[in-house]
Amino acid sequence: MSRSSEGRLIVISNRVSAPKGSTSGAQGGLAVALAAALRENGGIWFGWSGEVTEQYTGQIDFQRNQGVTTAVVDLEEQDVEEYYEGYANRTLWPLFHYRIDLAEYERDFAGGYQRTNERFAKTVRPLIEPDDLIWIQDYHMFPLGAELRKLGCQNRIGFFLHIPWPPRRLLATLPGAKALVEAMFDYDLLGFHTQEWLESFCDFAIHEMGATIEGDVARVGDRCVRLLADPIGIDAKEFAQASAGVQARLSYRRMRDSADGRDMIVGVDRLDYSKGLEERFSGYERFLIEHPEERKEVFLLQIAPPSRVSVETYRRIRNSLEGLAGRINGEYADVDWVPIRYVNQGYSRDVLAGIYRAAKIGLVTPLRDGMNLVAKEYVAAQNPEDPGVLILSRFAGAAEQMKDALLINPYSAEEISDAIQQALRMPKEERIARWQALMDGVQKEDVTWWATRFLDSLRQARPRIEEPA
């Protein structure tokens, strides 16, 4: 990765996780990607500690870990409720995943979100030196750049969005949408995973705010911001190493033994309604109905560690999936076979790598996803001589790059069923050809490529304040 000779890199995101390599339990895609980027660049990673304190003090806890300094603060209970669980996860997350039916619009949430971003800005401001590059991550922090500007910060500030950007008619339902987008013009660079999300942003800016687009720059009045479609990747090298390690090989063996000659289909997702898990189970059930001869020849392993458990919609999706898995298993299981193994715990990355490799099919069917790293991890973990087949939703950002997967509409149980059948029957030469094309992309456009493109583009962004002539 190209290092800046001028300044350090300051990464700011809601949660900070020190680079640990292989960890147990679920680790968000964002955390995995950023640890790799920071390990290369050096600098400071600032965010919320995940801890709650009685009163916000802005006291920073610094730690140094494998070349990366992390700086975290505790938040008040009310901040967590309104900013994190409220505005971020009950308002923005559903809205940005096209689920306005689940989005909750509350003034308190919006107020708490703004207040917490102001707190973050005031706390991090003294850590910033004049030539540092600042890189803010994700939907928890849309207004942070504007708040830093108010405090006189003239550094180059970039923002990357890890989730989709919604169509403008949906975003228009959010009270205060214009102010939120308006604040994004205080950044020097806005990054999105795909061209589609970038175009949706432009669509809103043009039609709701009178913006003009010239090349890769969006302009409103005398303010402008550069736009970049920059798909995130995985640390493909590290992942391949993990797949070849002892842990992964043990887990591969364990899965093959327990599969007992049957073909395994695997899904790995945070338990989230955006991931299309109900639709996936229904598509798999359709396959069992349409292909009774295959019934005892396959099984679906769905790993779904719970996330955001304090949010009601997440409790509902969990209940609903338990019901669905129980019903399908009750209906089709026999004394020596269960169609769905539904597991609510997380595994270490190494164990996961072995599980991916043991699976004949990777089933990735989100209804909307900014990118989806599981699709890339599944590909990276395959045996080149006998690779499995990736079935991927057209509505994941990853579908823009991964055209050699079997692309399906996740709302169609029939398409899921047909794709499973096609994958099981696919000749080895075709599997190898498709996998090779996918693997080339995963290796070339990896996490280092992603971060380098973003940071290079940010460095080239014009300086905020023009020198007086």
Ligand code: GDG
């Ligand atoms: C957001 C966007 C975007 C899952 N279960 C376990 C586990 N995981 C890891 C996976 C993968 C990561 O979590 C999930 O990443 P995704 O990309 O699939 O999804 P989100 O968490 O929703 O991430 C997404 C991403 O940000 C990056 O920009 O791609 O669109 O929604 O790495 O492997 N990891 C371990 N055990 C588990 O049980 N260790």
